[in-house]
Amino acid sequence: QQQVKQSPQSLIVQKGGISIINCAYENTAFDYFPWYQQFPGKGPALLIAIRPDVSEKKEGRFTISFNKSAKQFSLHIMDSQPGDSATYFCAASKGRDDKIIFGKGTRLHILP
Amino acid sequence: NAGVTQTPKFQVLKTGQSMTLQCAQDMNHNSMYWYRQDPGMGLRLIYYSASEGTTDKGEVPNGYNVSRLNKREFSLRLESAAPSQTSVYFCASSARGGQGYEQYFGPGTRLTVT
Numbered sequence: 381q382q383q384v385k386q387s388p389q390s391l392i393v394q395k396g397g398i399s400i401i402n403c404a405y406e407n408t409a410f411d412y413f414p415w416y417q418q419f420p421g422k423g424p425a426l427l428i429a430i431r432p433d434v435s436e437k438k439e440g441r442f443t444i445s446f447n448k449s450a451k452q453f454s455l456h457i458m459d460s461q462p463g464d465s466a467t468y469f470c471a472a473s474k475g476r477d478d479k480i481i482f483g484k485g486t487r488l489h490i491l492p
Numbered sequence: 493n494a495g496v497t498q499t500p501k502f503q504v505l506k507t508g509q510s511m512t513l514q515c516a517q518d519m520n521h522n523s524m525y526w527y528r529q530d531p532g533m534g535l536r537l538i539y540y541s542a543s544e545g546t547t548d549k550g551e552v553p554n555g556y557n558v559s560r561l562n563k564r565e566f567s568l569r570l571e572s573a574a575p576s577q578t579s580v581y582f583c584a585s586s587a588r589g590g591q592g593y594e595q596y597f598g599p600g601t602r603l604t605v606t
Contacts, residue, residue: 412592423597484534
């Protein structure tokens with residue numbers, strides 16, 4: 381049973397546009413929601429993360445929006461750039477658990 | 493600080509051959525992980541080690557064995573490789589950050605089984 385569902389599987393956005401990736405989770409015990417970014421040929425790396433006590437977190441052009449009642453969270457990339465082209469994974473974990481449940485990933489391509 | 497290192501970077505095996513993927517981290521992390529990444533399937537946990545001397549199965553452990561040799565090293569062994577094990581393998585270690593555990597990934601091993 382997939383605990384973190386991510387959509388879309390792939391996304392193409394024009395340079396300067398807004399990229400939006402959505403995730404939904406099932407387990408209400410999850411309380412930590414990171415996003416990982418993976419460039420081709422590299423391992424994933426933590427991009428930004430949020431806990432459910434806030435509805436939004438912003439770091440530069442990257443924003444996580446969190447809807448606890450809907451059990452959904454999303455990544456917004458403002459002013460998308462070709463250098464943002466990568467695969468993005470949403471994830472979730474609970475409390476002191478050091479294991480993370482990953483979504484299946486979104487391959488983002490920003491057109492120059 | 494090299495972070496998480498993996499060897500080899502690429503490997504081609506014939507069905508039935510065995511091999512060991514090596515992983516080491518120099519960040520003094522307790523927890524280490526092995527994942528496989530396949531197109532459309534995301535990152536799937538193969539095995540996990542919370543500390544030296546302990547290992548636990550993840551989502552897809554069949555066909556694999558692991559050894560947590562010491563705090564730094566966590567190896568993954570394929571005893572009899574099968575074409576279904578063609579994948580990219582990532583090792584990771586983790587540490588607790590301000591909000592939760594952050595995982596640090598190695599560069600991956602691309603394995604092809606013919």
